[in-house]
Amino acid sequence: MSGLSIRRKLIISVLLASLIPLSLGIIYIVKSTESWLYKDHTKNSLLLLQQTAEHVDHSLLINAQNLTDMIASDERLIHVSHDINQYTDFDPLTFDMNTSESEASISRFFKAIYDTHKLMTFISFGTEFGGYIEYPQFNPSAPYDPRVRPWYINAKMNAHTLISEPYETQVTKELVISVDSVVMNEAEFIGVVSLTISLDNLMHDISKISYGETGTIYILSPSGRFINSPQHPEWLLKSPDTLNLEPFKRIKEKNYSTYEDKINGTEKVFYVYISPTSGWQYVATIDKTELLAHSRSLIAVLWTILAVVGGITIGLMLFISNYITTPILNLSQIIMKMAAFKFSDYEKKDFQNFALQKDEIGEIARSLQGMEQNFIELIDNLDIIDEEIQSITIDDASINRLNLSIDNPFNHIALSINGLLDKVSSYVTQIKDQNDQIDFLADHDPLTNLPNRRSFHRELEKALELGTSGYVILLDMDNFKSINDSLGHVFGDKVLKIIADKLTHTSNADIFVSRFGGDEFLILHKCKQPVTDYIHSLYRLFNEVMFIDENEIKVEFSMGISKFPEDAYDIEHIIMYADLALYEVKNTGKNRYAFFNETMASHLQFKLEVKSLLHSAIENDGFKVVYQPQINLNDGEIVGYEALLRFKDYSISPSDFIRIAEENGLIIPVG
Known part of the structure; x- marks a missing residue:
């Protein structure tokens, strides 16, 4: 540069001292933001994928296993x-x-x-x-x-x-x-x-979970066959080996991690989570171009700013280069240090002296002083935002925003970053809302919003652990089938909702109301007042005729009641005893209630045993006929015989087994 004029030296020096460091700073910010976006999206995507898998495991597979065990x-x-x-x-x-x-x-x-x-x-x-x-x-x-x-x-x-x-x-x-x-x-x-x-339906709901505009969730079975493939239905029940899909052959070695590959020539980012409960393999994919779209828009803004700043700088240098001589050398040194963000390495006094000048040098000094303030403001805000990003959690999705002064030229950057932060906050809020909905459905009946059987078990278990005594009431509608048959299941659902609402109004800290299933409701009564008072209040509550969709409905119901811990300490036995009491009511008239007692259990067991013996005797020739002579009392002569039916191997009175045979429709095969 020794042969160049001072004017050209000034222009070249300013360009080299300001634009190049600025470009490097912008490139650094872009790369850092791009890397952060990629890592943050990976973290949130894996978390959402894991939550999806855990929801399927608990709401479907584990519940189905528990239900099957209960039925068995x-x-x-x-x-x-x-x-x-x-x-x-x-x-x-x-x-x-x-x-x-x-x-x-x-x-x-x-x-x-x-x-x-x-x-x-x-x-x-x-x-x-x-x-x-x-x-x-x-x-x-x-x-x-x-x-x-x-x-x-x-x-x-x-x-x-x-x-x-x-x-x-x-x-x-x-x-x-x-x-x-x-x-x-x-x-x-x-x-x-x-x-x-x-x-x-489950796969359809999972397919609707949002992973951006191009994201898709695939699910493979433990044996490696596709069971959810919304964009490729032809893949269903086929393995990656059969379909020759190389990207999906790496799933098992990439559990709870991410990798990049191509599908049909499109670069994709893969997120993998394998459920430890079911062994199902969850794979989410998203176009890499979508993942980097935000950083690319940021790049365009930053390079535009760089071009604007470069143009302004060149214009200023062309204007002032005709008037600046010696002071330009001092200013160039200051500028080079500022370009390296070393704001404390030069003498503030000299810089302020230049800024007081009324000529072009003073304007340059004042402009540089403003640039310094803008840079410091941006750096301070970025440090704050970095701390906020590091501490973000699902429970608290609030994030501070970049807050630059109105005249700061980096406001465009602040707007882009703030927009990105708003989207991150929105994603975290969506995840929290989905978690809250999953938690609610796990403990409540979706039709009536009453607590479900799982919640009832937990409430009764808590009462037993605290040594509380009380009653379990199993309420069953007597005429619900006729309502469903005559007015339809949709109308029947409305009736159930109204009944659930009425029962809810009877609940308090000592009365817990839940839906058992179908037209049955389970009520936990821990009040000190007699349980019969509560039962009579229920009959009074439903004694009046209800009008639903211009239909007159009269609800009748039966109740079976067991007492804890007197009847049992085990939850299943307590509920079963209430069911036995309800069974007794149903068999003896309905529209009333009964308390469980040991007679019910032993009577039911006796009837089941006799019924089994009747079936066995019918199939295996287990009856015999004995003949009782009929004698004329006048002369002592036998005038006939009465044929009497008896078990061959059991001494059960005919008055018992004939009645049970009639109740179960076995009297004709016996005869």
């Missing part, structure tokens, strides 16, 4: 009679459907479960003697033996609850899984109960 432990299945329908030799021309009381009771039990679980396709129960029950009603077209079916064999071999690989049903082509569990009576194998659950 039900007394109706454990003590199933041998007279349920068998289809092993099924012939549609000769088969005679004969539904026993045991099969009807199990079918009602299955219906109550089916009606309260919208994702369920059907419930089935196969027994070791070949019997089979399915709800909705099983309508075979050919012989069917459950004992040779894979779901029965696998469950029997494993002796614990199994979740099948997802598959498509042959008739409806629905994507389903089955949850299978063995039914045992102590050490005796009874059979296998199976729940078939639809995955279509």
Whole structure:
């Protein structure tokens, strides 16, 4: 530069001293922001993917396993009679459907479960003697033996609850899984109960979870087959190996991490989470161009600023270069130090002296002084924002914003960064709202918003742990089926909502109301006032006729009541005893209530045992006929005999077993 004029030297010096450092600073900010965006998006995406998997595990798979275990432990299945329908030799021309009381009771039990679980396709129960029950009603077209079916064999071999690989049903082509569990009576194998659950609605809901404009969630089964592929339905139930999809072959080695690859020539970012509960493999993808879109817009703004600043600088140098001589050298030194953000390395006094000048040198000095303030303001704000970003959490999504003075030329940068921070805050808020909704659905009935059975169990468990005494009331509507049959299920749902609302108004700190399922409600009563007062208040509450959609509705209901801890300490037994009391009410008139007592349990057990003996005697020639002579009292001659029916191997009074045979429709086979 020794041969150049001072004017040109000044221009070149200013350009080199200001524009190049400014460019490097902008590049550094862009790279840092781009890296932060990428890492933050990765963290939030993996968290959302994990929460999606945990929601599916707890709301579907774990609940389905628990439900299957609960069904398998039900007394109706454990003590199933041998007279349920068998289809092993099924012939549609000769088969005679004969539904026993045991099969009807199990079918009602299955219906109550089916009606309260919208994702369920059907419930089935196969027994070791070949019997089979399915709800909705099983309508075979050919012989069917459950004992040779894979779901029965696998469950029997494993002796614990199994979740099948997802598959498509042959008739409806629905994507389903089955949850299978063995039914045992102590050490005796009874059979296998199976729940078939639809995955279509669940997969549809998962597909709607937002991962930007190009994001997609794929789900693969533990064996590596696609069970959710919204953009490629042709991939369903096929493996990456079959489809030759190289990007998806790396899933198992990339659990809870991210990697980049291409799908159909498009660069994608992959996020992977494998559920430790179900083994399902969740993969979210998003276009890399979308992920970097925000940083690219920031780059454009920064380079525009650089061009503007460069143009202004060149213009100023052309204007003042004709008037500046010696002071320019001093100013150039100051400028170079400022360009390196070394604001404390030069003498403030000299700089202020230049700023007081009325000529071009003074203008340059004052301009540099303003630039210094703008840079310091920007750096201070960026330091604050960096601390805010490092401390952001889901519970508190609030973030401070860049707040520059109105005349600061970096306001464009501040606006872009503030817009980005607003989106980050919005994403965190959405995740928190989704978590709150998931927590609510886990503990409440979606139709009535009452606490569900899970919440009731927790409340009763808390009362037992605290040593509290009280009552469990199982309330069942007597005429709900007729309402559903005559006015439809939609109307029936309205009735249930109104009843739930009325029951809710009776609740307080000592009265907990929940929905048990179907038309049944469970009430936990811990009040010191007599429980009969509360029961009578319920009858008064529902004594009046209700008008719903111009229909006159009179609600009648029966109640079974158990007392804790007097009747039992175990939650399931307490509820079962209330159910036994309700069963007694239903069999003796309805529209009233009864308390559980030991007589109910022993009486029910006796009837079940006699019923089983009747079935066995009918099938195995277990009856005998004895003849009692009829004697003429006048002469002592035998004038005839009375034939009397007796068990061959059991001394049970005819007055007992004949009555039970009549109640269960067995008197004609006996005769």
